[in-house]
Amino acid sequence: MNQDVDLKFVDEAIDSIGRGPESVIALLQAIQTHYRYLPPEALEYLCDNTDITPARVTGVSTFYTQFRHKPVGKHMIGVCHGTACHVKGAQNIHDALDRHLGLTDGEDTDADELFTVHKVACLGCCTLAPAVQIDHLTYGHLTPDTVGKMLHDFLAEGDKHPGKLGSGIGIDVADDMAEVRIGLGSCCVASGSEKIYRAMVDAVERTNARAVIKPVGCIGMCHRTPMLELVTPDRTSHLYAKVDPQDAEAIIRRHIRPPGMLRRFTATLRQTVDSLLTDQAWGVALRRSIDARDKPVSDFLSRQKHIATECCGYVNPVDIEEYIAHGGFEAMKGILAESDPEATIDTIVASGLRGRGGAGFPTGRKWREVAGTDSETRYIVCNGDEGDPGAFMDRMILESYPYRVIEGMVIASKTVGARQGYLYIRAEYPLAVRRVRQAIEVCMERGLLGGNILDSGHSLTLKIMEGAGAFVCGEETALLASIEGRRGMPALRPPFPAHCGLWGKPTLVNNTETFAVVPWIIRNGPEAFARMGTETSKGTKVFSLAGKIARGGLIEVPMGITVGQIVEEIGGGIAGGKAFKAVQIGGPSGGCVPASLGDTTVDYEALTSVGAMMGSGGLVVLDESDCMVDITRYFLEFTQDQSCGQCTPCRIGTRRMLDILTRLCTGEGRTGDLERLDELARHVKQSSLCGLGKTAPNPVLSTLKYFREEYEAHLEGRCPAGRCKALITYSITDDCIGCTLCAQHCPSDAIAMTPYQKHQIDPEKCTRCDACKTICPQGAVRID
Amino acid sequence: MPKLLIDNQEIQVPEGTTVLDAAARLGIEIPTMCYLPSAGSGTSCMVCAVAISGKENLVPACATKAEDGMQVDTRGEEVLAARRTNLELLLSDHVGDCIAPCQMADPNKANIPAVIRHIAAGDTASAAELLAGNLADIDGAKPQRACRRGRRDEPVAIDLLLKYVAAHAGRAATAQASDAPAGHRFSVHMGKLSETELERFMVGISPDPQIIPADPQAGYTHAEAAAEAKRCMHCDCRKSDNCKLRDYAEACGAKSAHFRTTRREFIQNLEHPDVIYEPGKCIRCGLCVRITEQEGEPCALSFVGRGFGVRVAPSLDRDISQALQKAAIRCVEACPTGALAMRSKSNGS
């Protein structure tokens, strides 16, 4: 046994977290944070000193991807393999990293034990795809070629990470002060907003300008990040996109005249900021001042309707005063004072609100079910697991509007009679966890949570449960198992959680966005909500728009808008002039809507009828260079890995579908494969136990339906889109000017350096890493 | 008391009864693999899936509670097809043979592994008994070529072992048909046929057979034979006469190769003195996991990993003998396949 492991920490963790089986996940998380992996000694010790059995420790610690049983390098590199990153070449980035670090054959740690590389599913900055995270730094817009530079920069810069800024809540803004709003959502931070935040604080101090610098939640315009909005005292707004920290002072001086009286402004408003930003060299400095009259911006914004994201871009997420100033907690006060749960349920029913977690179950009906149960104890759970690898709506809501979610939960808990609640938040969302935790504390202090809320007699205690990396835990029964400290294995429904949920008690499980729209409905009345949308789908839906789109980001649109309108009008069409091919909606449970069905409306039933799904709201746009077989293979790779492994159809069936798709993508398809694929897809859909298996075949079925000719081409060994590496060759056309760039950048010496002459690619050596194509200034690299 | 229709037969059952039990009351048997009354259901195998009218998806009968007015179909086309596909999926990920490769390769399908086990136990007579009446190629080359041990080091010397049995069983001899091509010999391995009987048999094949009596002095000694026989890995499944996977697959006509792609490695875990664990045959039904938990095994079996990679193993990487201290027999009896079996159990001996 390793003598070096000091087990004192385990004792401390047990003392502070607890010794019951339900604490196992939190304990393992603490142990891993401390030791950076789970040392076997620590696990043995844990079993010996708590009520947790060895079987529980083994079962749980091997179920969730977050847990590591091997020591790791000094820095963790997470390569995003989310949908948006996948379509933008994440695998090439991963290969390039492996090359730089000399990793072969599935090794994950380099020889110097400096870096450990692992896959992550969506870092939540899809608009910066392809993205990589090294410790707390996120790098976006990578190419295989810039990977080396990234590592170099990280080693030079990363260690200077100054740590967190202090957190302050409550900012007084005098009427005559300008307000500088800087988005500090995860995407903004990843693209450099924290540096700008600092530069602005410095600039304000230097110039003594009368301005407050205010971190705000996600603005949604992730394609323009880092963004900055300056509101002068006359309330005109000036938007700056893709800002460079160097410009801070110039921006301040341009809008704010130096004060007559030197009143020193001190930055009292420092906010929790968790990560550093991309080195400025990453973004091309395309700065310009934009305003909402700017055509693309008004297009991006005008089609939208902010309900769940009300106050988008101008409130400080953790400032409760500001939330209250914008009508926060009014709805809750009304409900607590009135105390007629039936009336509240009627309101929700009348609004037509349906669950935003994917399946679209009518929310009012679910509340009525829970309220009508015969039980002393009931629970309420907010589902913030959001595992779809191309979606980040719930993260944004939790980060930017934590009070709104809490308010929605208080209203729901009062209505269904729950006194204890949980927010289950995905492991990869540390900022969301921190903000929500802070918000809960503030609410507790103010009597907005806890015992006898605002003297109403109603009590609600909220706890945060951090997920540990398992997509299936978004499924409600698996989620409840996870809160109970078990493997996230779904259970057969019925019984539904509404009747038999957490620890066997009636439990209301709703999605984050569902809770977030509740206060709006109460405040504005159900009719206002029901006025928007279609016959069966009311209100708005938040989507994360990413992929091959000109303007990606977070959008909230009224139901009933068409998919084509989202892509063309809000998203500005395809980036780079390629042809629009399809939209993947609903992630691994959803399907691909082809461009020809662009007039499909955003509506639960309409989307299902074309073989897609509302899902949680990931919307990834694909263009002509995307291979539908490859995309499908990508999703099946995800689901077969995320399946809990409980039931035969899903555990083995998804794997067999993946086997067939892999064969097709590598040119080894066999006759009968398409029929077998179709047969399997139908079988898995029909006989899996939970929603994961029931929906996992959707990507297969929808692409088989709309893009069958692409499958047939693969069967003949062709990839029409030129994506599947085994089926394509790279060559150089006569457009080559002999600049030698490709030869310099080819990592596998497949191109000989022949200055001023046409270059040639040795197909034997070529690994199809795409470096030459990316670098060629003439566009002379061709794929066949 | 819900009243429901199962395969168009009406039945009323107490609240909380499963569809499986309700069907059983009507004498309708629904196959189950991951369910046992004593250990509940793992809702895993899905071979018990049945159709309920009005529902899009099939449901597991073992865990679905009977509801008033339900109409259940347990043997329609759709249900049978789904059951077959589930079995085919399980078989596609199944490593292990019901019947050992040597036996499959033997022209007479003689139970060679059992013969070899008798040799190992020094019981030549029983070995001879098993082969009684079998006419086989005396050189035993075919089964030897198929021997799985060959993939690890050298195949078991089946040819020599069979000759050894023939020689020591007394009345064995080799017969050669006079008009057969040189070297093409038949043998009566042992046992039931005497030389006269052999002659009579050979008449049917050749007008003038030549009988060469066996020479007990040639070939293996007892000790050598026993030592060689002990190299046999017992590839034939110990549960081949008692395996739900095999029985149901046969009953439904499930084809094991239908979805097969790559195969996992064949592993035999012999850490436990009485139990053999062959993970390649495990269908992840979880019965043993639940039983070791019920029995309060201090280091129970657990699921390790998830998805396609999930497997069953002792917790904390312990040895399986530590995981099955009290529950061994119950687990072996519950295991629906040959994944967990008593080491001493061997079919045909």
Ligand SMILES: Cc1cc2nc3c(=O)[nH]c(=O)nc-3n(C[C@H](O)[C@H](O)[C@H](O)COP(=O)(O)O)c2cc1C
């Ligand atoms: C595989 C799978 C993943 C899911 N992931 C999520 C998720 O990330 N967030 C979510 O709110 N619901 C998710 N759901 C849906 C939940 O099971 C549940 O229906 C939902 O949380 C209920 O809330 P709602 O009624 O407000 O939609 C998932 C379902 C399945 C089958």
Ligand code: SF4
């Ligand atoms: S469908 Fe998949 S995720 Fe759901 S229970 Fe079955 S194996 Fe688990």
Ligand code: SF4
């Ligand atoms: S477990 Fe069953 S199917 Fe598998 S080898 Fe044994 S008898 Fe055959």
Ligand code: SF4
């Ligand atoms: S190891 Fe034994 S059972 Fe297996 S093939 Fe060889 S002789 Fe037959």
Ligand code: SF4
């Ligand atoms: S070893 Fe047997 S009982 Fe245990 S899970 Fe596997 S098949 Fe089931």
Ligand code: FES
């Ligand atoms: S950040 Fe990579 S897909 Fe979302």
Ligand code: FES
């Ligand atoms: S016996 Fe019902 S699912 Fe296995």
